[in-house]
Amino acid sequence: MRIAVTGTPGVGKTSACAFVKSMRVVHVSELIGELGLATGYDSKRKTKVVDTVRLAKEVDKLHGDMLMEGHLSHLLHPEVAVVLRCSPAVLEKRLLAKGWSEKKVRENVEAEAVDVILIEAMESVPTVLEIDTTDKKPAKVGAAIEEIISGERKKYRAGSVDWSQEVLGWF
Numbered sequence: 001m002r003i004a005v006t007g008t009p010g011v012g013k014t015s016a017c018a019f020v021k022s023m024r025v026v027h028v029s030e031l032i033g034e035l036g037l038a039t040g041y042d043s044k045r046k047t048k049v050v051d052t053v054r055l056a057k058e059v060d061k062l063h064g065d066m067l068m069e070g071h072l073s074h075l076l077h078p079e080v081a082v083v084l085r086c087s088p089a090v091l092e093k094r095l096l097a098k099g100w101s102e103k104k105v106r107e108n109v110e111a112e113a114v115d116v117i118l119i120e121a122m123e124s125v126p127t128v129l130e131i132d133t134t135d136k137k138p139a140k141v142g143a144a145i146e147e148i149i150s151g152e153r154k155k156y157r158a159g160s161v162d163w164s165q166e167v168l169g170w171f
């Protein structure tokens, strides 16, 4: 079984997956480095450019069950994508605390507000689940991922998270 833990940068994927013990955790950012798949650097967006098609092909060649962690992981042909979500206002605080620029924070907060990764995951992954991390500590998010590994689906079915009320408050 291949499970992707994905979500907007800063939602807490890496922090939560540190608590997952029952499955091999693959950090997609490390894999990109090991396989030399960063094809460039987008200085305007201050982010690495990654050939995701090649990355997916390389991941297809790997053997065994794994939990793939990273904001591109839903593109790597998992059977299940777990999209971690975070209220845009709280995400803004987490990203500013990481020292990110206002522009980069804004870009990611907007992406979270309009469900960019959720929609991307739904376009290609057979089963898409969501965990709202807003009021959960990383250990609790990790425990929810463990439940999903054990077979829980109903509790985390996509569609329960909705930031529209919060976003309407911006206008």
Ligand SMILES: Nc1ncnc2c1ncn2[C@@H]1O[C@H](COP(=O)(O)OP(=O)(O)OP(=O)(O)O)[C@@H](O)[C@H]1O
Pocket (backbone or CB within 6 Å): 007, 008, 009, 010, 011, 012, 013, 014, 015, 016, 070, 071, 094, 097, 098, 133, 134, 136, 137, 138, 141
């Ligand atoms: N559940 C949480 N509650 C509060 N703060 C959190 C939570 N999860 C992570 N954080 C904090 O938010 C920041 C981002 O967390 P983390 O690096 O795990 O996110 P990420 O989704 O892996 O981001 P990236 O896509 O950039 O790798 C960190 O400073 C972390 O301490």
Ligand SMILES: [Mg+2]
Pocket (backbone or CB within 6 Å): 013, 014, 015, 070
């Ligand atoms: Mg991370």
